[in-house]
């Protein structure tokens with residue numbers, strides 16, 4: 001991670017994951033890279049549409065150098081891909097859905113230029129293992145981590161009513177906290193049944209999207 005600044009030129013460098021490429025004109029793309037050092041960064045990738053070799057692709061992990069004359073400008077990326085995590089994931093349909101959903105949520109929910117080092121590391125680890133049998137569990141844990149970063153931490157360790165660690169069978173949609181079977185008895189129809197699954201998590205992800213004024217990404221809708 002490097003940081004160079006002078007009066008009218010700014011340069012940032014970090015390893016990252018290419019999460020979005022949008023064509024801009026006939027040759028260039030606007031890219032979003034989830035970086036280890038600076039969180040989500042946006043910039044132009046010159047010639048990305050016509051590159052013959054080292055073509056930028058969503059799902060690549062590499063090193064991004066971002067340059068701008070002024071900090072407020074869109075800036076330009078130089079991108080050195082090291083490996084393509086999406087390539088392996090393509091072989092598993094479920095895995096690709098998780099990858100697209102994670103990238104959509106990062107793009108929609110994380111503010112630019114705010115570092116999320118733990119979430120970044122967890123994202124890399126998840127992408128590395130999306131072909132495994134643990135893909136669903138890894139993805140669900142990733143969403144739980146994302147929710148924590150967004151201020152919607154779920155508490156699955158103890159009952160919000162009595163504090164017990166045993167017989168935690170329910171989750172409160174309102175507080176995101178676990179409820180034991182005994183405390184849950186009067187409200188069972190208002191609570192989610194544990195263990196967590198993608199449908200229950202969607203409720204909390206939706207709430208985070210509402211709070212940010214963004215729509216749930218399509219890739220998450222269809223999971």
Ligand SMILES: [Zn+2]
Nearest residue numbers: 159162180183
């Ligand atoms: Zn209880």
